[in-house]
Amino acid sequence: MAFDYKKEYKAFYLPPKTPGLVTVPAMNFLAVRGQGDPNQEGGAYKQALGLLYGVAYTLKMSQRSGHTLEGWFDYVVPPLEGLWWQEGTLGVDYTRKADFQWISLIRLPEFVTREAFDWAVREAAQKKGQDFSPVEFFSWEEGLCVQCMHLGPYDDEPATVRAMEESARAQGYAPDFGPGRFHHEIYLSDARRCKPERLKTVIRHPVRKIEQEETP
Template sequence: MKKIDYKKEYRELYLPKQEPMLVNVPKITYVTVCGKGDPNTCEEYKEAIELLYGISYTIKMSKMTDDKIDGYFEYVVPPLEGLWWLDKKPEDLFISDKSKFYWKAMIRLPEFVTIDVFEIAKNKLKVKKPNLDINKINYEEIEEGKCVQIMHIGSYDSEITSIKKIYDFIDENGLEIDINDCRLHHEIYLSDPRKTKVENLKTVIRYPVK
């Protein structure tokens, strides 16, 4: 069986064009960690990323252990994603003070990962990385439904250019932004900022609509 790469298998979700498009996002299972603060500077975000990748690779490498998982298939660990929100709706589309952000960092889980498989992986990670707060990790199913998304290429700080395109598309097509406690500003990070020039960073930006 071929190795599943979710970015290629579900191109409509992960590889949109640089112009806004409508997409219907089905229910997807994620490992998530919630927190608050500037992702560039706060230790909480750094720990969240370590937890997410720790769980993801514990599950992926289970094939090398005696704990075989029913239905396991070869796959590429999906990209890091994030949901972002504030205490109240901002007056401007772009927020310069990133310390005000609440976030939910997350990575998609393969379909064979049940809650039982997830709990076993958590226990393994706890033994391997006792310094991490394993209780911050959650197993979540998220169904976003109808959204407008775009591929943004460039600095995270220049996302306003793509967000404005999304707002214009929403207005032109008789839609409304539908951000609430369950449906939030969503970003998918397709590039590794440690290895990619800022001007080449690829980020999917997604807004829920109705």
């Protein structure tokens, strides 16, 4: 049976609807950076997804293509993720989608080294006749966060975010956005095939312990 990261690491991919704290360790990802409204038809975000999945499935199918990657195992390609921010804003402002800056991600299995990644980018480019150079090998340790499962349309996320912030503060933690610390979403549903009210999205925000002098 193929290894499924969602099932094996439920604390990171299948949290409850009630906000909770989690410490996320270092992981490696495929990543494409960009900016602009993700809903723009044919825009940079949609193009980025095509690049990510092209390399992700090249790695998954490498054994069948006759290229042996050391340590390879059969696995389900992990879900799409996204880091989001805007200049001058802590967190994200959902009314300014054109100002979004983002990094789209797909987690890499542990056997994927930089050498294996480089091979996959070359292989995808050769097979598809397309430039995959925007895809990068992205190492990231997220650290301490508050997260929960959001059910419903993406535009309804602010209510879930408020509940997360309230829960974190009640436990003595404050938002901690900054370099390497972003609004993070993990998409467990295919928005092209799923009704908006049934979408499942993990939302994760960085937090830090509130120092005693900060407490009102």
